[in-house]
Amino acid sequence: MRNYPAQAIDPKAVPYWRCSAAIESVLLLLIPGGYYIAQQHWQHWPTWITFVLLFLTLAYDIFAVVFQPEITWRTWRYEVSEQEIDLLHGVFIKTRTLIPMVRVQHVDTKQGPLLRRFGLSSVTISTAAGNHEIPALADEVADLLRDRISVLARVVEEDV
Amino acid sequence: MYKPQRVHPMAILQFTLRTVYSLGQGLIPLLLIAFAQPEMRRWLFWGLPLLLAFMVAYGILYWLCYVFYISGQELRVEYGVLIKKKRYIPFERIQTIQISAGILHRMFGLVKVQVETAGGGSQAEFVLAALPRDIAAELQHILQEKTQHHEEPGNETEYIEYKLSTRSLLVLASTSNGIGIVLSAILAVISQLDDFFPKADVWGKFAAYAGHLAAGKISLIILVVFLIILLAWLLSLLGTIMQFGGFQLRREGNNIIISRGLFEKHQMSIPIKRIQAIKVVEGLLRQPLGMVSLQVVSMSTTGMKEEGNVLFPILPKAELPGFVEKIAPEFTMSMKLHGLPARSKWGYLLINTIPALIIAILCTVYLPWGYVAFILPLLGAALGNAQYNDAGYQVENNRLLLRSRHLGRVTFIIPKQRVQSMHVSQNPLQARGNLSNLRIAVASSNAAATVQLRGMDIQKSSVIMKWLFAQRH
Incomplete structure (x- = not known):
């Protein structure tokens, strides 16, 4: 394989992912919580399932909050050249994605409320066969990247 | 062509049928329930024709409001009874123009014109439900000429034709996948018979009849199954022939x-x-x-x-x-x-045999004669081998x-x-x-x-x- 794409995504992505995973994990706790309430109500439901559910949820939460953000950040790389957009991501299954610049239809930057708190944006690249996202870049970097791709995509116009 | 015009009145029939169909799908369960109760039946007696009349009236209104015309570089369609909708399609957006004629169309010398655009989703397509053949031809001519205006002119004399021979059509029909679909449709209908005629007890009678006739002979059941499969096959054969005949x-x-x-x-x-x-x-x-x-x-x-x-x-x-x-x-x-490369063969073999192996083991443990299922991993291995080779x-x-x-x-x-x-x-x-x-x-x-x-x-x-x-x- 040729050289890996050069750019990493913004380090602030790690606390951002931690934060969003934490919110998600609070919501996930509703599952064992809900079961506990139901079990109190209908006494003949087994109690041990509460603990199994709680254990599974907590295990997942710890993984999602403590380990996953760091690993994901380390495995995400991207590079934009004149001819192509080159993405590499995936923890177990590593996927390298190449998008010819000519095929790019449009580029968007997106920012949810949580992303805004961290000063981050995501960049979405659309082709006729689907979208590709670079998840968390600093606002200025994302804006520059979007403008750059949009200019490049226009320059390398070809017969489509 | 350049002035707003309506499609042929035959379209009223189609608009009405479309409403009946889309409304009917939702209403059928309700109607069945209502039909089962005697006091409700009287309501249906009046309600149904009224509903139908309303739908026909809506069909006519819809037809009155449906106009199309060409303006500049666009094909324009305006439609909608309560909410007016306008759709303008620039010529260069038009992907394909499809002309078809059903039996009804043919009786009146009409055709249906479908104009396809690039954007996915069924909304993008629009249909002129019924047009006289000559107007359709004129429209197609204008659209095709304009859409290809800025392309390099191809060799107009170039004209190569392929036809589907009768033999090929028969091979196509007899090997089509349609048989599975038709078979399951027949089975579904048969299994519903009991629900529709609860008193008739179709299966009970059928079983009694079969028992009476065959006096426990298994061969009759096999014959019936065989006949059903044959029927399904013939129906799918006909379906394919109707679809692809004269290709x-x-x-x-x-x-x-x-x-x-x-x-x-x-x-x-x-x-x-x-x-x-x-x-x-x-x-x-x-x-x-x-x-x-x-x-x-x-x-x-x-x-x-x-x-x-x-x-x-x-x-x-x-x-x-x-x-x-x-x-x-x-x-x-x-x-x-x-x-x-040879080393990727393992991946193909494993991915096809391991799930089958698990199923076979489970079958052996839990089912009598379960070890017969060990044929599955063998088939899986053969498939994996074929996948690798191909x-x-x-x-x-x-x-x-x-x-x-x-x-x-x-x-x-x-x-x-x-x-x-x-x-x-x-x-x-x-x-x-x-x-x-x-x-x-x-x-x-x-x-x-x-x-x-x-x-x-x-x-x-x-x-x-x-x-x-x-x-x-």
Whole structure:
């Protein structure tokens, strides 16, 4: 394989992912919580399932909050050249994605409320066969990247 | 043509039927419930005709409000009874124009015109439900002339035609997958009989009758099953013959023009520029007969339906290169493939046998005669072996060919400039063996237009990556 794409995504992505995973994990706790309430109500439901559910949820939460953000950040790389957009991501299954610049239809930057708190944006690249996202870049970097791709995509116009 | 005009009044019938159909789907369960109760039946007696009259009135209003015309470089349609809708389609957005005629249409000398645009989703398509043949021809002429205005003029004299022979049609019909669908439909109807006529006790009577007749002979049951399967097969045969009878295809300049259908005629023109890839399918039944079928991957809304993708329904494999060269020389390729490295064979074998092995073990443990299920892993291994042997790729000039097999063997021919994105992925096992999965995404009206080749040598994947971005000279 040729050289890996050069750019990493913004380090602030790690606390951002931690934060969003934490919110998600609070919501996930509703599952064992809900079961506990139901079990109190209908006494003949087994109690041990509460603990199994709680254990599974907590295990997942710890993984999602403590380990996953760091690993994901380390495995995400991207590079934009004149001819192509080159993405590499995936923890177990590593996927390298190449998008010819000519095929790019449009580029968007997106920012949810949580992303805004961290000063981050995501960049979405659309082709006729689907979208590709670079998840968390600093606002200025994302804006520059979007403008750059949009200019490049226009320059390398070809017969489509 | 340039003044707003209505479609033929025959369309009222179609508009009404459409309302009845869409409303009816939701109402049928309600009606059945109502029908079962005597006091409700009286209401239905008055309500149903009233509802029907209302629908006919709506159909007429809809027809009155439905006008189309050409203005400047646009085809415009205005419709809607309560909410007025206007749709303007610039000529250059028009993908295909399809003309078809059902039995009703033919009785009045009418045709249906469907104009397809690129944006996916069924909304993008619009339909002029009924037009006199000459007006439709004029419209088609104007639209096609304008859409091709700024293309280089193709050789207008070039005129190659392929017809589907009767023999091919029979082979096509008898090996089509339709049998499964029809069979399940028949079974579904039979199983519903009891629900519709609860008092009749169809099955009880049938069983009693069968028992009486055969006095416990199993052969009768086998005969009945055989007859049902035969009936399903005949129905699917008829269905295919009606759909693909009289299939003709010709290349005219930059368009491929297809017409098909025995009773309901369909005509469709596909601009060669719109074809994203050509797909050659060799089904399990057809491969031993040396037959292939050709499909196109394109962005038109007819492509959402299976038969809309068909380029040529069945063709002897030996004729394939000649066919492609004449009809779509833009896609000509030699069919000599590079296979996969021997070390990727394990992946194919394991992925096909392990789930089957687990099922077989479970069957052996829990079912009497369960060990018979051990035939599954064997079949899986055979399939895995076939998948490994058939998988391959070829790069030639500006075209890429990928072949793989799920059950049937599928070959894709993709021009370089149609590749929307390329993905090379590795799981940890593949990373150790320097293997990879190669995935190519092309644009299509169906979401899943990705072509995948598992177990590519990572070096070869890199070569294809480089090829994709090599500057053209």
